[in-house]
Amino acid sequence: MIGNDIIDLALARKESNWKRKGFLDKLFTPKEQVLISNSQNPETTLWNLWSRKEAAYKIYNRQTQIRAFIPLQLECFDIEEIDGIILGKVICYDTVYYTKTIITSDYIETNAVVNSRDFDNIKTIDTFDMIVKTDGIPNYFDSENKIWKPISKSHHGRFGRVVVLDK
Numbered sequence: 001m002i003g004n005d006i007i008d009l010a011l012a013r014k015e016s017n018w019k020r021k022g023f024l025d026k027l028f029t030p031k032e033q034v035l036i037s038n039s040q041n042p043e044t045t046l047w048n049l050w051s052r053k054e055a056a057y058k059i060y061n062r063q064t065q066i067r068a069f070i071p072l073q074l075e076c077f078d079i080e081e082i083d084g085i086i087l088g089k090v091i092c093y094d095t096v097y098y099t100k101t102i103i104t105s106d107y108i109e110t111n112a113v114v115n116s117r118d119f120d121n122i123k124t125i126d127t128f129d130m131i132v133k134t135d136g137i138p139n140y141f142d143s144e145n146k147i148w149k150p151i152s153k154s155h156h157g158r159f160g161r162v163v164v165l166d167k
């Protein structure tokens, strides 16, 4: 399974005043707030954590069919940067998801998977006509192999991405 999230940093800056009273308490756990406040760039760290939580949530949503706003039940941990790519984990209730995040000056993009070996199998799709949603959750018809595959979609501002596990 796969989940993704992309954030247009210019739009995020325009849409959200993260310094507003209560904003961080509502969306980030105490441990995540420490990561944000200790960071050299708190704003980027905040959107980095947010995109991980959203990507992991999309898998949780597919697994459970539960739709809920549960930012404090999703917690990022074990974050490490290797060659510009940020790896980490997100726990949601008792399930751990693996995340990989890329940060550029324009956007932050996270892919989440259930098994870290699946990072090697993530592919971007650019044909949109074979996508059908069931209960709001999208799947893609792989016409070559004649099977439906779970995909994840995200769009924000100038950016959009559709990803599938190709295996």
Ligand SMILES: CC(C)(COP(=O)(O)OP(=O)(O)OC[C@H]1O[C@@H](n2cnc3c(N)ncnc32)[C@H](O)[C@@H]1OP(=O)(O)O)[C@@H](O)C(=O)NCCC(=O)NCCS
Pocket (backbone or CB within 6 Å): 002, 003, 004, 005, 006, 027, 050, 053, 054, 057, 058, 059, 061, 062, 068, 069, 070, 071, 072, 133, 136, 137, 138, 151, 152, 153, 154, 155, 156
């Ligand atoms: C549903 C939700 C994840 C959408 O995220 P968003 O940032 O508003 O928008 P995105 O563009 O990233 O995602 C929307 C796309 O996700 C896709 N999507 C929805 N559920 C999905 C799932 N379970 N798996 C994969 N893709 C999914 C939809 O197809 C949609 O694309 P479409 O409108 O083109 O069909 C979000 O609104 C939400 O409800 N979050 C609650 C979880 C939470 O607590 N988050 C807090 C983080 S701090």
